[in-house]
Amino acid sequence: MKVVKTVQEFRDQRKNLSNPLGFVPTMGFLHEGHLSLVRAAHRECRSVAVSIFVNPTQFGPNEDFEAYPRDMDADLEKLEGEQVDIVLTPDKDDLYPAGFQTWVEVESLTQPLEGIVRPGHFRGVTTVVAKFFNIVQPDRAYFGQKDAQQAAVLRRMAADLNFPLEVITCPTLREPDGLAMSSRNTYLNPEQRKAAAVLYRSLNEARLAFEKGEKNANSLRQLVKNIIAGEPLARLDYVSCADLVTLQELDKIERQALLSMAVFIGKTRLIDNVILG
């Protein structure tokens, strides 16, 4: 496994990577969710590249950029175990040199949900991913369904800007109690960790109700709210039942819908979602 620290070193190596090349962009502190993306890339591609970069431009001024967990040695060991071909670990001055001033923005898809509470977040995500697409030049790029809006935004960006690659979304990996795997789970103390299972439990209850015939979006949102309200350590940020493609809120579910939420457990903000239909 090659580990390169600069964009230029990656470019120098690119011609030695067999095509199709699969790419998994990450912010490190890797868990089984990330590794499942690497495995999907291996199944569908002849070589696999991973980036590890905690991207400052997607964090708001009051968010957890400094606190975001990092463990490069453990990450590289895990990726070595997955037989990744090359890992790019750039520093921020390489990606954002003095004078940097270009941004990629997706408009309507970035407005609702995470876009409301995290202004500028998606602009940071789309910009850094566009940069990585141009550096890595992959044939397929892999993202997790846990960040459902991010996946929708990046698929839109890739199509709109004609990137010559496929954006692939892989299922959310979960802990035994249903909690979606996330690097931010490490912020939780044992009591909070236990309480955090309420996110998926509430989504799952709503899904069961949907499957039994409940198509009223507001009833499903209310069902989720009630379950979250029953967990003293949890505070709901939002629950949404939106069209899976446009992310616009629904009254009645007639096509595939995204039931998604953000919940604070203490100071830790967790997100999760399920697809209905």
Next chain:
Amino acid sequence: MKVVKTVQEFRDQRKNLSNPLGFVPTMGFLHEGHLSLVRAAHRECRSVAVSIFVNPTQFGPNEDFEAYPRDMDADLEKLEGEQVDIVLTPDKDDLYPAGFQTWVEVESLTQPLEGIVRPGHFRGVTTVVAKFFNIVQPDRAYFGQKDAQQAAVLRRMAADLNFPLEVITCPTLREPDGLAMSSRNTYLNPEQRKAAAVLYRSLNEARLAFEKGEKNANSLRQLVKNIIAGEPLARLDYVSCADLVTLQELDKIERQALLSMAVFIGKTRLIDNVILG
């Protein structure tokens, strides 16, 4: 010479083009200025691609998108004469399908000069050029120095987003009386066409003054203003003497400077520039 009308057809042909591939994006109605870019591409590359697309997103609502001159047959004949390998002539629904919502924006470089009078113009340019870069996947892309700010903005975009290509700026081609070649010159009646020579005449006088030792930017701007004021058919929109890299207005010229202008001749708005130092 292949002529393809869709992005998909171009993609299908891309692997048949020898590398390095040179790319000349145009809005058609080709003149010797465009052809000089094609010739530069031929000198430096093994194959050459040209796009012809009057990009609606770079025209303001009160600008000349509808009136912009078009002559596809003549254009293709000229490109055939230059032994271009492939021409892409997409329609706007192919580049901007329903639901399109992604924009590439360069910040500070797009604010002064053309950015003041043409809000949104550069956003349209950077977005469509980013799209073409991803469709064509050239090794080098060629732009004219006549659109000096555009060239600076696109060079910045390519660097900031790590496009794996080189942006090359070629000298402005001029008519015998010095008028910079432009598709918009066709708007001028014979009297206006004669008057239009005042743009380059004024720039040239300022350059001579600079070369004789005048380093005060305001004196050079004033010199240009006075010459334009002496031409009854001309109305100055702006004259700028700015740092060549940052495009910030200068007091005193200490490094390379861009002396640039926009002038109305009747309803036709023409731009031109020279580099000082």
